[in-house]
Amino acid sequence: MALKKDIRSDNTYIISQDTTDNPKLGAKILSDGRESLFLDYYFGYRMEYSEKLGRDVAKKDRKREYLSLYLWQAPRTPLERQQNKEMLEIAKRIRFERGQQMLESAEGYRLKKNDDINFLDWFWSYYEAYTKADKRHIKRAYTVFVDFLKATPEYSKYAKRIKPSQLSKDMMLAFTDYLKSRFKGEGAHTLYARFKKVIKNAVEQDILRKNPCIGIIIKIDANKLTKDVLSIDEMQQLIATHYIGENPDIRRAFIFCLYCGLRWCDVKDLTYSNVDFANKLLRFEQAKTKGHSSASNVAIPLNDGLLNLIGEGNRNDLIFPLPSHTMCLKALRHWVSRAGIDKHITWHCARHSFAVNILNNGANIKTVASLLGHSGLKHTEKYTRAVDSLKQDAINSLPELNI
Known part of the structure; x- marks a missing residue:
């Protein structure tokens, strides 16, 4: 290009080469x-009072989006180069659509809308340009949506190409x-x-005429722990489980999360500068809440075992x-399987396990x-509800009492 x-x-x-384009792409x-x-956008001229000249003067009325x-x-x-080509094509279609809206408003007519965009291509381009911390979830949403199209006979014909208007x-x-x-717990x-975040952006960019997700929700009980946890x-x-070819860094990191409750996105970015060896403290700012939570900065006490797990470095x-x-x-899944643990354990389960286990051992909820x-x-x-459930299960596991 x-x-x-x-x-x-x-x-x-x-970028617009046609001088009659309004708006112009840049x-x-x-x-x-x-x-x-x-x-x-160019909306013509408007009159605006000039204090310097002491009279109304004509000024161009413009707007940038x-x-x-x-x-x-x-x-x-x-x-x-391919990404540039796709992004430019999307932008040109948006420019065309905005121009038709202006014509409709000013002249009362509208040219036929071009609905040849492949929504899947646009979705992938959105993911490629996305820069926020949940980017991998955006990619996963794309992959799962394509899987859904392939797996559903009624929609399998759209698995490679689907027009925005066909999203119903x-x-x-x-x-x-x-x-x-397909997904357990909070995954769905x-x-x-x-996915709704992507759809909302598509509506804002006039890729979609209306939001097909409005009124359709997936309910969860925010106070219910749905993921599996590991007992002590x-x-x-x-x-105690080792296997040939294991990654020692993955092993150390997951054990650290089990004992400190960190998320994967936080443990992967920890450096030795986060460790106060003199006071045996780990200090870091949570990636998930950085910039919009008063509790974003966390300090976790470290014992000798955790310090040994951390080791030393620059x-x-x-x-x-x-x-x-x-x-x-x-x-992790291979490791859990080799250990003979029949649970669906993800990395985030380490955080849940940490919370449940220290509550079960007497820690108060504020701590x-x-x-x-x-x-x-x-x-x-x-987590307190999960502990109550564990206690009830423990009582129920006793032999039945017949008096």
């Missing part, structure tokens, strides 16, 4: 190597049923929440140099909330 860039003083340039050059696409779509400034690989409320109902049947709710005995059973070195989340999960980095007790209460 070769665009002749007439870069202006504000680091922007106009891009702003960013310092991170990307270009942010925007639309410039950033599309949250990005190009690589200097694409180096075939993939980056009936399809969304079927999709939520598929999620609930989490993936559907990310099972933790010891897992720690301040900027990662304590646990981990592979991808997918690789960590595969290794647990503080260690987990919860800003209140609402999210911690589900």
Whole structure:
């Protein structure tokens, strides 16, 4: 893709070649190597009082809308060039749609809307441009939606190409049923929440005329712990299990999470600078709540066993140099299976296990909330319910009493 860039003083340039385009498609050059696409609207002239001249003067009425779509400034690989091509095509279609809206408003007519966008291609482009911490969940939502299309006879014909107008409320109902049947616990709710996030953006970008997810929800009991937890005995059973080819960093990191309650996204970024060896404390800021929670910063006391698990290194070195989340999960599942534990254990189960086990051993709920980095007790209460359930199961496991 070769665009002749007439870069202006504000680091922007106009992509639209037709002088009659309104709005015009342009891009702003960013310092991170990307270009942010925007639309410039022209609404004619408006009169505005000038204090300097002491009279009304005519000024051009303009507006700029950033599309949250990005190009690589200097694409180096075939993939980056393909991404630029797809993003530019999406932006041009949005520009066309906005232009039709202006014509409809001003002239009372509308050209036929081009509905040739492949929603799956647009979805993937959205994922590629996404920069927030839950990016892997966006990718997972895409993969699961494609799996749903393939697995559902009624919609299998759309598994490779589906127009935005073909996303219906009936399809969304079927999709939520598929999620609930396939995923245990909060998995279905989490993936559907990310899918709705994508759909909402598609509506905002005029890729979709209306939101087909409105009124369709996946309910969860926020105060119910739905994931499996490891008991203290099972933790010891897992720690005692080794196998050929195990990754020692994955092993150390998961054991650390079992004893400290960290999320995967936090443990993977820990460096030795986070450890106060003199005072035996781990200090870090939670990635999930960074910037929008008073409890984002967490301090966890460390005992000698945990310090030995951490080891020593340079301040900027990662304590646990981990592979991808997918690789960590595969290794964890193999490890759990080799240990003979018949539970569906994900990385986040370590956090849940930590909370349940220390509550079961007498810790109060405020202490647990503080260690987990919860800003209140609402999210911690589900662990007290899990402990109550464990106690009831323990009582029920005794032989029946016949008097």
